[in-house]
Amino acid sequence: MPSASIFISSVQREFAEERQALKAFIEGDPLLRRFFSAFIFEDLPAQDQRADHAYLDAVERCALYVGVFGLEYGSEGARGVSPTQREFEHAELLGKPRLIFVKQAEPGARHAKMEALIRQAEAQVIRRSFGSLPELAAGLYASLVDHLSRTGALRDKPFDAAACHGASLADLSQERLDWLLERARIERAYPLPPGTSMVTALAHLDLLDGGAPSHAAVLLLGREPQRFLISSEVKCMHFHGKEVQKPIPSYQIYKGTVFEMVDKALDFVMSKIDRRVGTRAEGPQAPVAYELPQEVVAEAIVNAVAHRDYASNASVQVMLFADRLEVWNPGELPPSLTIADLQRPHASIPHNPLIAESLFLAHYVEKAGSGILDMIARCREAGLAAPAFRQKGGQFVQTVARAHLVVTPEVTPEVTPEVTPELRLLRVLKGEMSRKELQVAMKLKDVEHFRTAILAPAIAAGFVEMTIPGSPNSRLQKYRRTAFGERKLRKDE
Numbered sequence: 183m184p185s186a187s188i189f190i191s192s193v194q195r196e197f198a199e200e201r202q203a204l205k206a207f208i209e210g211d212p213l214l215r216r217f218f219s220a221f222i223f224e225d226l227p228a229q230d231q232r233a234d235h236a237y238l239d240a241v242e243r244c245a246l247y248v249g250v251f252g253l254e255y256g257s258e259g260a261r262g263v264s265p266t267q268r269e270f271e272h273a274e275l276l277g278k279p280r281l282i283f284v285k286q287a288e289p290g291a292r293h294a295k296m297e298a299l300i301r302q303a304e305a306q307v308i309r310r311s312f313g314s315l316p317e318l319a320a321g322l323y324a325s326l327v328d329h330l331s332r333t334g335a336l337r338d339k340p341f342d343a344a345a346c347h348g349a350s351l352a353d354l355s356q357e358r359l360d361w362l363l364e365r366a367r368i369e370r371a372y373p374l375p376p377g378t379s380m381v382t383a384l385a386h387l388d389l390l391d392g393g394a395p396s397h398a399a400v401l402l403l404g405r406e407p408q409r410f411l412i413s414s415e416v417k418c419m420h421f422h423g424k425e426v427q428k429p430i431p432s433y434q435i436y437k438g439t440v441f442e443m444v445d446k447a448l449d450f451v452m453s454k455i456d457r458r459v460g461t462r463a464e465g466p467q468a469p470v471a472y473e474l475p476q477e478v479v480a481e482a483i484v485n486a487v488a489h490r491d492y493a494s495n496a497s498v499q500v501m502l503f504a505d506r507l508e509v510w511n512p513g514e515l516p517p518s519l520t521i522a523d524l525q526r527p528h529a530s531i532p533h534n535p536l537i538a539e540s541l542f543l544a545h546y547v548e549k550a551g552s553g554i555l556d557m558i559a560r561c562r563e564a565g566l567a568a569p570a571f572r573q574k575g576g577q578f579v580q581t582v583a584r585a586h587l588v589v590t591p592e593v594t595p596e597v598t599p600e601v602t603p604e605l606r607l608l609r610v611l612k613g614e615m616s617r618k619e620l621q622v623a624m625k626l627k628d629v630e631h632f633r634t635a636i637l638a639p640a641i642a643a644g645f646v647e648m649t650i651p652g653s654p655n656s657r658l659q660k661y662r663r664t665a666f667g668e669r670k671l672r673k674d675e
Contacts, residue, residue, distance in 0.1 A: 186245035188220045188326075191269040193256040199657065200250060200315055207319050210576055211514055212491040214326055218246075237265060238272050246329065247273035248322065251300055252285040255293035267299050274306065281325045282309035283318055314652035316520050323517040341493055342398035342534040345391035346410050351380055353410075354395055354403045358439060359383055362402065362544060369545035388536060397492060398536035401440050408437045411492055416443040416483075418450040418500045426501070440487050440537060444546060447483045447500050452476060454502055455584070474507060474582060475560045478569070481553045482580045484546050486511035489533040494576070506635075507582045514573060521571050522654055524554045525642040557582075558642055567603060568642035570634040581634050603636045604645050608671045614649055614660040637661070645670055 188208060190201055205220040221244060223237050241247065249270055256264035273280055282303045292300075303309055310325070312318040359380060366372030374383055384390045389399035400407050407414055420432035432454070436446040456473040486498045486509045494512035501508045515521070516531045532538035541547045558568045561582065570581040610623035617629075617637065626632050640646040645667035649660040663671070 186218050187240075187243060188218050188246045188248055189241050189244035189269070189273070190220055190222050190248050190250065191241075191266055191273075192250035193252065193254045193264070193266055194223065195256075196252050196254045197250050199653075199655075200318060203315055203655070204248070204250075204319065204322060207322070207517075208326075211323070211517075212494060212512070212576065214323070216493075217330060218326065234259070234265065234268065237269060241269050241272045241278070242276060244273075244278065246326075247278045247280045249280065249282045249303065250285070250318070251282065251296060251303070253287055253292050253296065255295040255299070258295075264295070267295075270299065270303065279329060280307050281322065281329075282307055283321055284309050284311050286311050286313045315655075316517070316652065320517040340533075340535060341491075342401070342536045343388070343391060343396050345394040346397045346400045349395050349400050349404070349410050351384075351395060353405055354380060354384075354399060355405050356380060358403045362441075362540060365545065366543035370543050372543055387540065396536065398534065398540070401492070401537060402540050404439060406437075407439060413495050413497050414443075414492060416447045416487065416498045416500060418447050418502075420450075420454050420502045422504060424503050424505050440541065441544065441546070443498075444480070444483050444487055447498075448476070448480050451479050451483075451500060451502055451507060473584060474566070475564050478557045478560050478564075478582055479507065480546075481557045482507070482509040482569070482582060484541065485509070485553060485580065486578075488538050488541055488547060489513060489578070491533065491576075496577070503584070505584050507584065509580045510574075510577045512576055513578055514576065515578065520654060521573070521638075522641070522648070522651060524571055525558065525568075527552075527555065562643070567635065567639040570638040570642075572634060572638075583635060583639075604640045604643060605671070605674055607636055607640050608645055608663060608667055611646065611661065611663055611667075614662045616660050620661065640667075 190204055192201060194201065201222045201224070205222050205225075208214050208218050208220040221240050223240070226236055226240075247269070249266070251266070256266050258264055259268075270280070280303075284300055300309070310321045312321055359378075360376035363372065363374050363376045363378060363383065367375065374386055378386075381390075384395065384399055387399075389396050389402070395403075397411065400410050401414060404410070414437075416436045418432075418434045418436065419426075419430050421427060422431055434446075434450055436443045436450075438446070451474070452472060457471065483498075483500060486500075490498055490511035491513035496512035498512075499508075499510040501510070513533055515524075516533070519528060519531060538547060547553060554569070554571070561568050567583040570583075572579050572581075606624060607620065610620065615623070617632070620637070621629070621632050624632070624636070626636070637646070641648070641661075644664055646661050647664050648654060649662060650656045650658060653659065
């Protein structure tokens, strides 16, 4: 259980969405939830206690105070002081560590008393500004990690760089090291040749921690990695229908190094999807085309294995349904990245940098953060909807649609576009519309299906854009056609 409570203070009405989002972020993040829980006044049950006493008692019990200051000052009590100011001053009186975040605003837009409170805070602590909810979350994450480092609760090294408890050099395979070095020489001109001693190679690859093999070393080169990291396995399931139903027709659990698990999971999927064998007209060997591009399936699986949270008890799950492929991995996106960021050029921020480095050397991944963009491009080339991405609890989910339009000579060009989900969405989208309005217009009831199979692919394809891109989950969020979407609609009508 978390040992420290964070008191989130702000004007409730002004930051209703942000308060709930910060609480969910703290308690959902794989790292932060190990150390913290979050308190917001809205969570208090009805009780026989004055409200001002209740929130001040909560300040006394908290380990850290987080103040989110915006435009409004809040309701003023008998002394003309708002609850937000009383909470800040009570935390000051008790000597609580305080983290202050101030929403950017135009000059003169703030309540005069809020301006005074901000000046009061600036005289005592370093504060950070933010313009959107993602910026606020990123700033809070950085401040909390800094607090954990300064208090000694958190080591500076990422999980994959830390020593694997109980593992020794004898638990690593020289054969697997030679394979990696051979691949790295061929693919990336890596300087160390096969046959290099284990200690020398591990030191060169930064896979030692105080002379002991790191978690990354065990996952990359271990004889039996799951002896030390039980949940590092990959579970693969094949369902004939569109839902998870038992009994599962085909169910495999793959263990071994990260390279072995990726290869086995990829083979599992590719062996169960449709394929077409062409003629030898284009060369001596008949070409083979799968319904899902192999590069897309591989990228999704590698992403899950490379970026998963290995401290979690959950495993990577690869699920093949009649209409889609879903790849689930425990973990969250870095605070500086959003789902929308993934669908445009973005920095590579690996959750496990040392594992990602060796996957790069073996040419399983690229460093530039282009993998997801390549997935989207390859799906378009294959006539598939763009992959969809979402966070569900503590899991990151990648979805690749199997169902796609096959045009036969009997189908006229006028009929074909009507069955395309993106085109259907473009046709009902008039001006700016909310997600609910779009669902009603398209006569769709399943929210998750609409978001992942229709809305997200349309945004990824560049046909539709959000009216509030900085706050993807805002209750005021609406959607509109882009100029590209307008051209697409005119072309296909």
